[in-house]
Amino acid sequence: MKTQLRQSLILLLTAAIWGTSFVAQSVGMDYVGPFTFNSIRSLLGGLCLIPAIFLLDRLKYKNESVKPEYNKKRTLTGGVCCGIVLCLASNLQQIGMTHTTVGKAGFITACYIVLVPVLGIFLRKKAGLKVWASVALAVGGLYLLCITDGLSIQPGDLYVMGCSLLFAVHILVIDHFSEGTDGVRMSCVQFLVSGILSAIPMLLFEDPTFSAVCVAWMPILYAGLLSCGVGYTLQIIGQKNMNPTVASLILSLESVVAVLAGWILLGQALTLRETCGCILMLAAIVLAQLPGRKPEKA
Numbered sequence: 001m002k003t004q005l006r007q008s009l010i011l012l013l014t015a016a017i018w019g020t021s022f023v024a025q026s027v028g029m030d031y032v033g034p035f036t037f038n039s040i041r042s043l044l045g046g047l048c049l050i051p052a053i054f055l056l057d058r059l060k061y062k063n064e065s066v067k068p069e070y071n072k073k074r075t076l077t078g079g080v081c082c083g084i085v086l087c088l089a090s091n092l093q094q095i096g097m098t099h100t101t102v103g104k105a106g107f108i109t110a111c112y113i114v115l116v117p118v119l120g121i122f123l124r125k126k127a128g129l130k131v132w133a134s135v136a137l138a139v140g141g142l143y144l145l146c147i148t149d150g151l152s153i154q155p156g157d158l159y160v161m162g163c164s165l166l167f168a169v170h171i172l173v174i175d176h177f178s179e180g181t182d183g184v185r186m187s188c189v190q191f192l193v194s195g196i197l198s199a200i201p202m203l204l205f206e207d208p209t210f211s212a213v214c215v216a217w218m219p220i221l222y223a224g225l226l227s228c229g230v231g232y233t234l235q236i237i238g239q240k241n242m243n244p245t246v247a248s249l250i251l252s253l254e255s256v257v258a259v260l261a262g263w264i265l266l267g268q269a270l271t272l273r274e275t276c277g278c279i280l281m282l283a284a285i286v287l288a289q290l291p292g293r294k295p296e297k298a
Contacts, residue, residue, distance in 0.1 A: 010238035011250040014231050019257025021227035022102040023265050025094060028219035033206035034094035035198050040213065040220050042090070042195030045228020049188040052233045056184055070182040078177025079189025085173055087194040089166035091201075092159050099156025101268040104145055106258025107281045108160040113252060114138045114284050115168035123172070130287060137284035144277030187232050252285045 028037045097105050117131045145157070177186065202208060213220065235251070259278060262268040270278065 007238050008250060010234050012253070014234045014238060015251050015253040016257050017226050017231045017234070018251075018254040019106060020261045020265075021223050021231075022097070022106050022258040023261045024219035024222040024227070026097055026102050026262075026266065028216045028223065029094070029098055031212050031216035032208060032220075033202065034091060034098065035202035036206050036208040036213070037216070037220060037223070038087075038090050038094050039195050039198035039202050041224040041228065042087075042191045042198060044195075044221065044224030045232075046188050046191035046195060048225050048229025049184060049191065049233065052229065053182075053184050053188060056233070070185070071180040074177060075181040075186050076189060078174070078181050079186040080193050081173050081177065082170060082186065083190035083193025084197065085166055085170045086190055087197040089163050089170055090194065091198060092166065093163035096156040096159030096163060099154055100160060101270075102262030102266060103259035103268060103270055103278070104157065104274065105160050106255045106262070107145060107278050108142065108157060109164050109167065110252060110255035110281065110285055111138050111142070111161075111164040112167035112171065115165060116171050119168050119172060130290065134284040134287045137280050137287065141277040141280030141282075141284060144273050144280065184233065191228055252282075255282065255285065 025037065032040075093105065093109060114131075114134045118135060142161075174186075255278075259270065263270070
């Protein structure tokens, strides 16, 4: 029980870090462009994971003669593929956050949890009634969150929806490469790839200056070191020997933390209509992660 409680607290801390990082992303946009923010953030996250790799290896393999076994080529390939998708997803999210609130961005992004089983249909993975009920709840929540009285959608919400879809693809790519790879090493590669790719449009479309980056140092460091590096490492540690359903339910609180952080730190209060949309989407997220009924024994 003590171990389960400790693991749950670690995952709760992870959700809090990821949820509050939406505030850092929003504040950082006051000083630098979206591609600049994501490039520096991702590179910091990748560099932060390098010492974490050595630390986790020493904790897992106390005997120095025993080396971790993993497929290096598959780990590198998986990291590159994940980095490409992550680059597209994170930049769409960052651009969208310039036109929407932190709370709405957090909840719309969390829709990837519902989209993952839906996209799995194209990979010949069956989706049950529970999944379609989650989709219906999510669509209703998105309508209340994003669609105004004139049946129009804000550009920022549309960008974040695209980001949510790409994050769902990102999870499926991770699932494809997970077997035989080292998770932390693959994550390190994906962050470095995402940072390098984000630097290309940064140099083409933005005019980053050293002074602007220095002014935005706090949100960039928070999003890079804590959200990318520390957050992912805590997720790996927290999910060890943990029920995956319980773990995913705790991590889904990220969207709730994003709303509370945007309200407390930035004063971005939600209307009653938007609050109802958040409740529906949270219900969809929880329902999508509940375990299905086990088949009865013959």
